[in-house]
Amino acid sequence: STFSSASDILYMIITFVFIPAVSKEFIFRSVIFGEYMNDGFGYIAPAVISSVMYAMIYFRIAAFPKYFIIGMILSLTSLIADSVIISMAASTIYGLLDVFSESYIANLMRSDYKLLLVFVTVAMLLLFVTLFFAEAERLFFNKGTAGDPSPVLKIRKEKLSVFLRSAFCRPSFLMCAVLFLLGVIVNAI
Numbered sequence: 444s445t446f447s448s449a450s451d452i453l454y455m456i457i458t459f460v461f462i463p464a465v466s467k468e469f470i471f472r473s474v475i476f477g478e479y480m481n482d483g484f485g486y487i488a489p490a491v492i493s494s495v496m497y498a499m500i501y502f503r504i505a506a507f508p509k510y511f512i513i514g515m516i517l518s519l520t521s522l523i524a525d526s527v528i529i530s531m532a533a534s535t536i537y538g539l540l541d542v543f544s545e546s547y548i549a550n551l552m553r554s555d556y557k558l559l560l561v562f563v564t565v566a567m568l569l570l571f572v573t574l575f576f577a578e579a580e581r582l583f584f585n586k587g588t589a590g591d592p593s594p595v596l597k598i599r600k601e602k603l604s605v606f607l608r609s610a611f612c613r614p615s616f617l618m619c620a621v622l623f624l625l626g627v628i629v630n631a632i
Contacts, residue, residue: 460538468531471497471514472521475615482606490518492610496619502626513537523579 471493479489494514498507521530551560610616 455542456539459542460535464534464538465531467497467500468517468521468527468534472517472527472530476518476521478613478615479610482609486522488606488610490515490522492616494518496616499619499623502623502630504627520575523582525582 475496476489476493479492480486482489494511494517497514497517498510501507501510517530517534520533521527524530548560551557
């Protein structure tokens with residue numbers, strides 16, 4: 444759509460980018476990820492569970508893998524930076540790109556420049572991955588050279604199946620799963 448004034452743009456940014464990014468990151472990276480981290484099964488299981496729940500709120504089975512990957516990236520971002528504020532900023536940037544570049548990308552996909560779009564997308568993805576892991580290395584290096592003790596991770600003695608059973612039976616996951624199924628059914632009708 445076209446933006447006729449600065450107030451329209453500001454409204455779009457606040458309503459469709461900032462508020463959803465902050466609220467989703469608070470819920471999924473702070474509350475849910477933190478809830479599963481306290482179970483003592485490391486970092487991977489809570490990241491996967493919170494990312495599955497993050498992907499389920501979009502109510503589309505076809506979009507599930509995309510949002511699961513985005514959820515994993517945001518979980519990794521908040522874990523490496525040790526702050527949910529950073530994942531909120533990353534989610535806001537993604538939202539800005541999504542809202543303001545969607546029509547341009549759709550037009551490029553219908554044009555003769557598909558190969559150029561794929562090349563630029565892959566190049567930007569590789570650049571992002573390189574910068575992401577370089578910054579992660581810098582943060583961990585600074586933590587290591589500052590003399591901070593490594594956090595002691597209490598690992599539970601139970602098997603992963605016990606964790607998964609308890610994870611999938613929690614009210615937060617069950618509520619998200621029921622809403623996901625209802626959304627899929629409503630979208631199918």
